[in-house]
Amino acid sequence: MTGNRPDLTHIDHWVFDLDDTLYPSDAPVMAQVSARMTEYVARLLDLPQDEARLLQKSYWRDYGTTLHGLMANHPLDIREYLDYVHDIDHSVIPANPLLIRKLEALPGKRLVYTNGSLKHAENVLVHLGIDHLFDDIFDVEAAGFTPKPHREGFDRFASRFDLPVPRSVLFEDSVRNLKTAHEMGFTTVLIRAKEGLRTEDHSAPGEHPDHVHFAADCLTTFLGEMRTSTTAETSDD
Incomplete structure (x- = not known):
């Protein structure tokens, strides 16, 4: 009996966004990153903090990331x-032993695809205790500094790993990043932001x-509820 369990029995490539996806959106990680982005823009362009913040957000909306x-x-x-x-306090990321068990149970290859840096991704995975569970990390440098949601970056990602897109799923907190993935043929899973933390790129x-x-x-809850090829074999016995 599968009931209304999400059916991902066709998936053998599990792709995860990093920030606000592998850890909860209420963990004070991206708030630190965003503040340092503002500081960098203010210093680079000799702007007051409020003007730097507005420009930073404008670039994010128009180009996909502030960096782009x-x-x-x-x-x-x-x-x-x-x-x-990315020079932030990663110790604020909460431990999640249940997430470790759910990721371990996934059949196939596990990848991280992030608009952040490799070093930041490694730090996040280490603090979550899941760095040993991923086959590889694809960061913004690997994408030629072309971030999600741009198709060029997605194509580089898919090419790097010879990704079988129809058998791949992308877990993301970004609505617009998932739109590109959907157009390519990925199965798409939106991890919604916590109440009160939604931005224009998140769903309510x-x-x-x-x-x-x-x-x-x-x-973590979704991973426990979905049906994979492994759980289907077990339930069919």
Whole structure:
């Protein structure tokens, strides 16, 4: 009996966004990153903090990430920027032993696809205790500094791993990133932001955009409820 369990029995490539997806959106991680982005923009362009914040958000909306907007409009040291904005306290990421068990049970390959840096991704995975569970990490540098939701970055990701897209799922907190994935043929799972933390790129609690196959308020809960090829074999015995 599977009931209304999400059916992912066709999936053998499990792709996870990093921030606000593998850990809850109420963990104070991206707030730190965003504040350091503002500081960097203010210093780079000699702007007051409030103007730097507005420009930062404008670049995010128009280019996909603040970095992509800066690259298009200003000379900067890309790696210096990435090191600066990700120099945060990762210890605020909560431990989640149940997530470890759910990821361990996934049949097939597990990948992280992030708009952040490799070093930041490694730090997040280590603090979650899941760094040993992933086959690889694809960061913004691997994408040629072309971030999600741009198709070029997705194509580089798929090519790097010879990804069988029809057998791949992307877990994401970003509605617009999932739109590109859906257009490519991924199965898409939206991890909604916590109440009060929604931005223009997130769905409100209970919302389910048309290009999203499944939506959930908690990644760990969803992983426990979905049906995979492994759980199907067990239930059919």
